[in-house]
Amino acid sequence: MSHPYQDPSRPIPERVADLLARMTIEEKIAQMHAFWLFLSQDGLHRTRGDAFTGESDQSQLQARLKLGLGQITRPLGSHSVDAREGVRALNALQKFLREETRLGIPALSHEECLVGLMTRGATLFPAAINYGTTWNPELIEQIAAAIGDEARSIGCHQGLAPVLDVSRDVRWGRTEETFGEDPYLIGVLATRYVRGLQGKHRDLLATLKHYVGHSFSEGARNHAPVHLGPRELSDIFLLPFEMAVKQANAGSVMPAYHDVDNEPAHSSHYLLTEVLRNQWGFDGLVVADYVGVSLLYQHHGVAADPAEAAAQSFNAGLDVELPGDDCAAHLRQALERGQITTAKIDEIVSRVLTEKFRLGLFENPYTDENKIDLQNANAKALAEQAAEQSLVLLENNGILPIAPNAGKRIAVIGPTANDPLAMLGGYSFPVHLIINDMTSDASDIVTPLAGLQAVYGDAVRYAPGCVILGERKAGAPVFPGDVTDGSTLSLESPVSRDTSLIDAAVQTARDSDLAIVFVGDLAGLFQTGTVGEGSDTDSLNLPGVQQQLLEAVVATGKPTIAVLTGGRPYLLNGVEHQLAALAMAFAPGQQAGVALANLISGKATPSGRLVVSVPKSVGAMPYFYNHKLKSAGTPIAFHFGSRYPFGHGLTYTTFDYANLSIEKDTLDIETGEVVASFDLTNTGARDGVEVVQLYVRDELASAVRPVKELKAFARVALKAGETARVTLRVPVDMLNLTNAALKRVVEPGVFDIQVGPSSANVPLHAKVNVVGQVRELGRVWRMESTSSVARQEAHAGA
Template identity: 35%
Template sequence: MFAQSKEVANYATPEMEEQVEALLQTMSLEEKLAQITGTRLREIMVDGKLSLEKCREHIPHGIGHFCQFSSGLTLSPEELRDLVREIQQYLVTETRTKIPAIFHEEAITGFATQGATTFPQQIGVGCSWNPEIVRNNARSTAQNMRAAGATLALSPMLDLSRTAHWNRLEESYGEDAYLTSKMGVAFVRGLQGDDFKTGVAATVKHFAGYGTFNNNEKELYEEYLMPHEAAIKIAGAKSVMPSYGKYKALPVVANPTMLDQMLRKEIGFDGLVVSDYFSVSKTYKGYKQAPSEMIAGAMAINAGVDVELASPIAYPLLPEALQTGDVSMETIDAAVKRSLLMKAKLGLLDKDPVIGKEGTLDFDPLANRKLAYETAVQSIVLLKNNGILPLSKKVKTIALVGPNAATVHGLLGDYTYQSMISFWHSKEFDPTNPKLVTLKEGLENRLNSKVKILHERGCDWSAPLESKIDASGLGDDRLSKLKLLTIKGLPQPDLQRAIKFATQSDVIIAAMGENLYLCGEGRERKGIRLPGSQEAFVEQLLKTGKPVILVMFGGRQQLVSKFEDRCAGIIQAWFPGEEGGNAVADIITGKVNPSAKLCVTYPKTESKAEINYKNGYPDQNLVQYPFGYGLSYTDYTYSDLKINSEAKITDQRITMSFKVKNTGKVKGTEIVQLYISPLDTQSTMKPIQLKGFQRVSLKPKEEKVLQFKVSPQQFAEYKNSQWVIEPGLYKFMIAASSTDVRLESQIALKGPKKVLENGRSVFFALTE
């Protein structure tokens, strides 16, 4: 349970402030600007080796950050650590200021470097509803990053995603602000640990309302800001990245309303704001809201962006902006100070900073693989089961077909190392470093040797033109220079052979869906059906009359409405990471009872309209499976809800208790959800909102008493530029999903309207 009253530490100690102030007084303008820009390792390397000549030419005054420093390299852990040390040695011996750099990398699926543990993609992890496993994964990621000398991560991504058509949905924890906030807080706490000098600074992104419409002020404050606010106020996040989006027509990266008023003044953020890659210059180049790159830089730093990533484009022009009066020295100094304070906080300004870990390094130890496996198991959602699952021991022959049956490319989400080096750097990755377990391997590992697996791909993922690189938006500049790699080494699919195997089998396992080139930043598909000829292939498999278990891999919900009623079983595996094959196999065979529940609504059509369960699904025809839905191999009953019929707005907590029982024959884990609905017809609150959840593990016939303790602050709404708690009549619902309410009770919240002068301070229900 997370304590919510914990005072978050200030950005820096008085000693750090004093050290940085003294340093700042000695620095030239060029040295200051160097600290608020980032660059790439390629600028200082020749033939894969560090070039001191290039260092002296490119970073003579030092540098703030080295950006995504490991995800484009094919170095061993020790080689990576030694390279970081070599660069830091140059900075502390050959630059006048002797200030080390921050080496930062992506981390939503683990440290994005060769050989490091590859966890499931965040969209799958969201379906685990397990903040503790998020925290453990992030802790292991931080250990790997620190061992290599990295000190900051451009993670987690806390955007709310309400359409499967958005290609970055996979990076999110889903559509709900409460669930995303809980997961985000856990991620930040795990990554940063108890001390920045041993942990890794988390960067919460993308502030705020990226990938959606964020101009509705009430929804922006109540929902899209909440995960960032919770990560800052509860977990102590000290780095924030603005989005590529706009707010009220002005790019967020140059938007003082969002970055100064909302982030710093209202939320109280006192840390570092780093730009998304190339976003500062896009105010000029892309949005065309600045007459020059110099003015674009001035607009960004004036709005509150401290560091320009990933290349020094606009901020080196700030001396000109000083001359023209478009920026002040005070503003530049404030950004430099925050940048240096982050370095002090991370231990980089210590007398003898610790860079990397000594000895032989293992970025994928057994403990990490176990975490990756357990996370995958808890992320995989059972959507449909007519009794075919778990597989009966009577099954002797399995037809394993589909493009994701025996390949690794359906295991890997965007911002995994493998995805980054192949998509952004056009290099092949090694599927054995770390070892990636395919579904075929998983089934072979788990099934009795007497069970025959007949494998044939049957179809490819898609036609070559199914996915294309979309460089038309206002994202990363590199997109316009990329091309999609061809996945090599695969045999041509043989449709007839696959159908023959299907007719000879007791059951068909059809592994369909996307790969790392069909979903992710800059990768556009025309729709959200199964790609290419996969739908037609599934139809032919169904015509055999044999039971079909559809296993879908990918970064988004993909339509199954065409044949949902005819499939014997449907499993949503997402991008399940390095242990994905073993995890899916264990669910299919019954070694593991699935527990995951959807963190997004599953659509029934290709409509691009955003779907948000909080609106109550007014059009049921758009919804295949509701938010919070997921099946198990056992059944649970809920009973004996106890709660007072009245509470006061001034109460500390509103307590309720109830019982959950496993009535089946196998142990399982139920994800119990608490929702509230306003009953007053004049209420401006959404029709239904998640306000608590907990995972409960139960043996067969076991019953447990659970509690939720809800804060009246969880009823707060943003109205007329204030946070207010209003009296009224509300319904509390204990549920198995947003549409499967098992227990409910009305409660009258009484007392005069209460204004929260300092905004929200309590975000979550307590559980027991």
């Protein structure tokens, strides 16, 4: 070995120090940004860009690469490329960096991986909101592990997931990317997702995003300002990030596009350094959201030019600019101006190099194309399991399940019944390509129609009834900064208003014994869809003429089942109560049709529970179950509230809650634990799964508190007639709030304990009294509850 940094037997800090001392300022800056390229096996790489992200200078690319590179942006996820070809091209880049640059520093490769690895041929898992509705942390960890395995197999070192935004307003297009509206549930699922994706050795970096408060934007509009005080920011929005950092050792964090109280997240030293590193002990990489640094001067107007924007972000705590070098390329100018110091650059580059050494990139920069592993049997089985467990049954008059041999003629109707892309979230590979007018094979996706035909055969007849979007294409979105005053624009929706297909669908329903109508939305970025990033809405009515279609089918008098697919709940304007059944499938992924057919036929039983409240009216927005008492207005506004509340979901059986007991009703503020036990009985004739939920209300506090907060939950499978004694344990630490000094504290006082099947149905109540002096929590505190189930024998004849 010619230099200490090239010797893998030396400690990583020693290797970092040696390499850093050998680097020029240009080589250091090169480690602080990425390039977004269409890679080629022959080394003739092309820069990639679009209207939002821009692109790097192609003429300077080779010279810039000679200096090294921090990250390569989505080498296989930016376009439709065969995995083997993509890996060969990535290896070609790594070979150049290792062998033809002065210091031989390889690049980190990152890809999107929220709903599966976002590359051609990878498994297409359900949307993140489906992950939430499973209420199954163990399953989410398994899914993330499968995604991580696929990512590693194509040479990916960092995945840009999970999304920890706490849903507040379902008009926001990115609702589908969230785990729901409860910070604790999100934190638990995030912890499991990170553990699964990163593995035991953190050899793939998970990226927590969008840090922080992104989902509470003004008017639920993408990138819009967020109006939050620091205490609510801490209690609601920071909590999931804190849990994933402290409990799962998350490797990366991505700040959000918006500003909070006039401070952009990308230039917030308080958030990126004080909270994240100093208070929580985060030791990974902070990477920019795409062009988030540029927006400091382009949109936010807090930096004069790219150099100052880069200085602000890197001084605040950023480590790597993504997806390119828009601002980092100007860091020498910022250095000459005195806007950033060499010491700060060295600090940042040391963190970048530390991760590269820790991940073993210097010793193993290449990927074996013969070990690519996409769509294996385990991943597909997990995708089907997630789709099955995530369906939420909201209404059922007894029509479901429908036995395959029932002899019923079934009309399958609706624009999402046979549309493969309607089963996917916005960050799935086929949907993501639309923004660049590209397409990808969707043959792996089983549509609801295909799934039902496989079970019911010739009994199924199909009519689309309408379309949501006549054409899926990039279109021409206008971004802030492109125009002087966006409020004066007249923008027309591309959603179809064509009703010409409704009559045929109605006739199909009349000729059948029952109808299953699939309605909802289409994920697509920047208005290429009706939900997704940059596809926000002003209404919670079904897009286009779907309401007319549904009403027309119901008017035939034939029993009608509605299945809502897509990324947010929609209002059916009273039709809900005319339906024989209503279910929310959200975006169930590639195994959608198989899972839906299993559930409709009774082969499987519904077990999903809502993780976003379905409001009574769009006027209730923003609405969430864990609101404050005065959120309803005074007097209570007629439009306030939820038609189907957080935690709600039916099964094909019924459950009874009884005999709640609290182990100790007086709890020590230092070591106490709420231990709540109760009997849960399956009182129906079918086996089923109940999701038991424990909520807490702080009756008297030093700050205004929510009306209730989820603090424990468990999925409990019971056979018909079976009873189990369920015990939920909640550490007193979890009863904390953020005080005026912005410290997490536990206060003495009385807490109402509520147990039941949803946030609005809590038949069991008890009180506990926390005693002692106000206690400030340290860096390490007990963040999660636990559960146990003691089963009893089923009653004979049940």
